[in-house]
Amino acid sequence: MSVTGAEGATKSGGLWSVLGLPSPSAWRRMRALARAELTLLLRNRTAVFVSLAMPVLMMGATSSTVGELDLEGTGFSAGEVVLTGGLGIVLVLVIYTGLIPTYVARREERTLKRLRTGELTDGEILVGSAAPAATLALAQCVILVACGVLAFDVSAPRSLPLLLVGIVLGFVMLTALAAATAAFTKTVESAQITSMPLLMVSLVGSGLMVPLEVMPDAMAAVCRVFPVTSLTELMRDGWLGGLDGTERLRALVVAVAWTAFAVFAVRRWFRWEPRH
């Protein structure tokens, strides 16, 4: 019995996989899933509203707290702190807290198990399901940067590639962390609780609402180890500059390490069907 057709397809995907990129057929499969997932997201008005309104509310809160801080030593203006922090807020709220209930719901209704009987690979299922949230987050990031430059007198991004590296690493890390958290979340409702620790730590200790520069040194050093801190630093550096080479490298290493840990956690603990 031969299945040479399949082997042929694997070979043609060879170049792509050498580059670490999904093959064209993997893109096609993920697009099919992403399209269905987008339809579902658009039908869930509450989820769309929360994804759009929460980051704006959080940034409103940030701008009032930042107004009371002494930003003298940070080298940033209040607007700069709010908008660059806003990028991180968008990533955490839309991707991390947004995806946990999605993964849990798809697992509990047995959609994940059904999908695993088809041609999609496990990774494609997780990425495809995350695509609409990632698109929503990317759109909000673009709007934030545009608003900053056009309306709030913030400079154009110093290094667009670095800013994009921060955003893309954020997508990957937070998607994986969301899937890892979903593994420990029994119901869609309890996602509000299981997402709390990382959400809180990120808002308070990752430079999203309070820049690390105004913290005591020891505290800032601890905060630099948190997952989202590295993303905030990379995105802020890409937009406004300010990190030296060592600091940039450290932020990159922290981000990659957390991403690797999250991917490991997903491989180890993610469940594809409800508990027996």
Add this chain to the structure above:
Amino acid sequence: MDTMIDVRGLRRRYGPRGEGGFDAVRGLDFSVRGGEVFALLGTNGAGKTSTVEVLEGLAPPTEGTVRVMGRDPYRERAEVRRHTGVMLQEGGFPSDLTVAETARMWADSLTAARPVAEALDLVDLGHRATVRVKQLSGGERRRLDLALALAGRPRVLFLDEPTTGLDPQARHTTWQLVQQLRDEGATILLTTHYLEEAETLADRLAIMRAGQIVLAGTPGEVTAALPSRIRFTLPDGVDPAVLPVGGAVVRGQEIEFETPDLQTSLTDLLVWARDRRLELGGIDARSASLEDVFLAVAEEAR
């Protein structure tokens, strides 16, 4: 025909080694040839789903080897999947997508899929295309599941209790579909606890109990393993002791006896009655049915 599915010494264990775990499948051997319908028959908890999930590549075997089209369905998932169609016992779909959206998503994820409308028409769901999945009846949901299993024109089809929860008409449609697919050359492994279903559809079947196969063969072979049965009423005044058969169960004038060779025993009985000008009442003779076999097997278990 080639062997399309091959199972050797399959064991599947849930939970840890030792005390805490549970062996759901305890050493299965069977194979399914190309173009054949093979049924795994068994009561709830016999281990059918646990077995099929390994064949589908959803879980690795705890022990033993499993091959689908000559490949390991778990390790070589990508190569095997494009040739298989699966209907889980309990699969699910997002409840807020419509039937057509669900089928489209599935079709777009396959290498070579039937058009969505064709797949839905196969299972008589064409007229429900714009309905949300959450508004479907249980039977309709099952048929949508089947439509997706067929979407990729699979050469090997796994159907885990495909007709449970269907009304009789829908069950017959599904049976016809299975027969049509088999005629087109597909290899089909299905599980069921409906004996009639196994008898109608299966070229070969295996009866499972407590994780093991207790009986396997064609429906004819399996039922031939049990004796046939003859029943009749003797006219009043005839002493059952003069009967030409041994081992009969006698209840007044009502006689019942079992025989491995229905034709010979029945001929002997009828010739004996004619010679004596006796009129036997309510003659009833039949071979063992799959149901008898199934009940006998269940009986042994106790």
